[in-house]
Amino acid sequence: AQTVTQSQPEMSVQEAETVTLSCTYDTSESNYYLFWYKQPPSRQMILVIRQEAYKQQNATENRFSVNFQKAAKSFSLKISDSQLGDTAMYFCAFMKHYNAGNMLTFGGGTRLMVKP
């Protein structure tokens, strides 16, 4: 079974600053996907970024980037130029590679507050 751990229950950052959210995971799989999801007060999970484990290059989506360390089983999210709209819960998630769908294992979440 897989486990995902987010060790930072809450974080805050000033608008326009950079913040990094941590995530570690445990698995015996060699091929898998990792995700960061954002859950604003509207409750809807929104995909922020995904990383395929077989790719060494770290994924980047505009202001969001990851630091994927496969050997260390670490997958952190960096948010640059933080905006007020980034305030939300952030969840790290794991999914096995061979999967017809979306069986995700989530971490406990990090509540991020962006301050003006």
Next chain:
Amino acid sequence: ETGVTQSPTHLIKTRGQQVTLRCSSQSGHNTVSWYQQALGQGPQFIFQYYREEENGRGNFPPRFSGLQFPNYSSELNVNALELDDSALYLCASSKGQGRGRVSEAFFGQGTRLTVV
């Protein structure tokens, strides 16, 4: 908006009752997963349906059951409700593309179930 709709948005039930939650998947998606998110925690995978058949289940008792219909919409049924079943129930749909291929999961806004 992701195109995944859930109903109802809120629901209050009494312990011991039965409840049915509904999810309409995004157009073109054939896979639906259900998650339970207790307050302040990450979502936990309940089960997944692919082309009308259950093809994965998390650590939930048999009183949690589901259906997927020919139009790929889905229902989650919970019998003999317990107080601990109070949670946000999230539905996610994706397009299953067969073994080894993954498409993005799109989430609905969830149903908030309160058991009293």
